[in-house]
Amino acid sequence: MAKEPLKVLTESMFYVLLSLLRQERCGTEIVQFVDDTTAGRVPLGPGTLYTILGKFQEEDLIRETAVEGRKRTYAITDRGRALFRQELSRLKLCVADGDREEERT
Amino acid sequence: MRKQKKRALRPLELWNPGAIEKWLEDEAAKGWQLEDCGRALAVFKAIEPGTYRVRLQPQRPETPEARRERGEAFRKMGWDCTAVIVGDDDYDCEVYYCNDPSVPELDTDPVAWGWAWEKPLRHSWGVAWAVLGLLVALPLLMAVLAPRKSVLEALLCQNLFWLRLVVMFVLGVAMLRRLWYLRRMRRQLAAGLVPDSGSWRRDRRWQQVIILLFLLCWMLPVISNMAPLWRVEPDTASLPYIAPVELLEGTDKAYWEFETANYVYQSTPLAPDRFGLQYRGENGEHVRNAADRLRFEILAKALYRERAADFQKNYLDATETAVENGAFDEAMLLTAGEEQLFLARTGKVVYALWVDFPADLEESIQHVAAELEK
Numbered sequence: 001m002a003k004e005p006l007k008v009l010t011e012s013m014f015y016v017l018l019s020l021l022r023q024e025r026c027g028t029e030i031v032q033f034v035d036d037t038t039a040g041r042v043p044l045g046p047g048t049l050y051t052i053l054g055k056f057q058e059e060d061l062i063r064e065t066a067v068e069g070r071k072r073t074y075a076i077t078d079r080g081r082a083l084f085r086q087e088l089s090r091l092k093l094c095v096a097d098g099d100r101e102e103e104r105t
Numbered sequence: 106m107r108k109q110k111k112r113a114l115r116p117l118e119l120w121n122p123g124a125i126e127k128w129l130e131d132e133a134a135k136g137w138q139l140e141d142c143g144r145a146l147a148v149f150k151a152i153e154p155g156t157y158r159v160r161l162q163p164q165r166p167e168t169p170e171a172r173r174e175r176g177e178a179f180r181k182m183g184w185d186c187t188a189v190i191v192g193d194d195d196y197d198c199e200v201y202y203c204n205d206p207s208v209p210e211l212d213t214d215p216v217a218w219g220w221a222w223e224k225p226l227r228h229s230w231g232v233a234w235a236v237l238g239l240l241v242a243l244p245l246l247m248a249v250l251a252p253r254k255s256v257l258e259a260l261l262c263q264n265l266f267w268l269r270l271v272v273m274f275v276l277g278v279a280m281l282r283r284l285w286y287l288r289r290m291r292r293q294l295a296a297g298l299v300p301d302s303g304s305w306r307r308d309r310r311w312q313q314v315i316i317l318l319f320l321l322c323w324m325l326p327v328i329s330n331m332a333p334l335w336r337v338e339p340d341t342a343s344l345p346y347i348a349p350v351e352l353l354e355g356t357d358k359a360y361w362e363f364e365t366a367n368y369v370y371q372s373t374p375l376a377p378d379r380f381g382l383q384y385r386g387e388n389g390e391h392v393r394n395a396a397d398r399l400r401f402e403i404l405a406k407a408l409y410r411e412r413a414a415d416f417q418k419n420y421l422d423a424t425e426t427a428v429e430n431g432a433f434d435e436a437m438l439l440t441a442g443e444e445q446l447f448l449a450r451t452g453k454v455v456y457a458l459w460v461d462f463p464a465d466l467e468e469s470i471q472h473v474a475a476e477l478e479k
Contacts, residue, residue: 043209054165
């Protein structure tokens, strides 16, 4: 089992947080967003989506904002936003390191 | 006309989900979809044979309403939950079918998949160790639950000793096997891998054996009650016995009352021939004869030691006198006031004679020696 899983986000987790950055969304909207943004490169299965949503709620990274019929809408919290930024910085560093090494070769 | 339903033994353990998924995919290819899965049986309904992907997912703690909504969302995304497998440790597993190859996998992120399985795995890991611990501590538990009976005595009384031993052994093996599966799954999850399908046939055979044994275990009380029907009569004629009238002069048979509460007469797997007879005299004297022919000499030695220790525990001032006689492998006379216990062991036979009045046991000892030498 992954230890301290929320220090580093997987691609799926990263895109779930990304999808909620600007607006609240429900599950199917999140899947749609991830699919559009990555042009299908990051598939998001329903099992994965709902496990991530459940875990993120437990960790207070997102919260449920509305329940309309069978539609549940989620919003990112300050903690989630901070974790997203931290992950984004880490990824930028990774990319910068990769670019630098590639220029040297 | 094709049958619309069929039943099969359900998978017992959920800790090899890849194998169960493969089994259900093979069944779906033959046109059978899991519809219900209780404690013992899996019920399939007929569907159009085809290529289906089948995935298991542990049921998460949520309200029935949230579960329905999630099921609806999953269906929209191409995955249909057709059944719930009742879990072995209170953790149920949802079974999802998908026949559209363009739909993404149910779980696309191994880390999130690990989160879903984390709690059930941890819970089952603890339960398996607890069961193993219980099996190991069973002799101690028996001593606690029946403090008036020693572990050895309890074992000697067991009519179905071998059967219980086999059931316990298989239970132990099943728990070790579960721990092995759990360990493997935890390692795979830690490595970010989703377990592969593996062989489900070997798994299913093993599960069938376990289910039959569990049924047997469940039936044990019934079988235990039936055991007297085929109980073997013990051969007590060849075991030594001293009649009370020989120990107290001037008494006859009418003087001695047989105490039924202390009566033992049985043949068990570990003690093929055994009896215990206690008489009470009109003036409150007691005489007890107990003889056991055991299956193994090591048990006889243990019983001999235990009987001596019991007496010494009850009478701390007891004096021990070794009895020298070639007929006995070991023998002793324990005395505490008027209480006397003569104990002898020859091979697999243990004999005990207890009296609580002044009596000369010398002649009785010679008689017992002669009986055991035969």
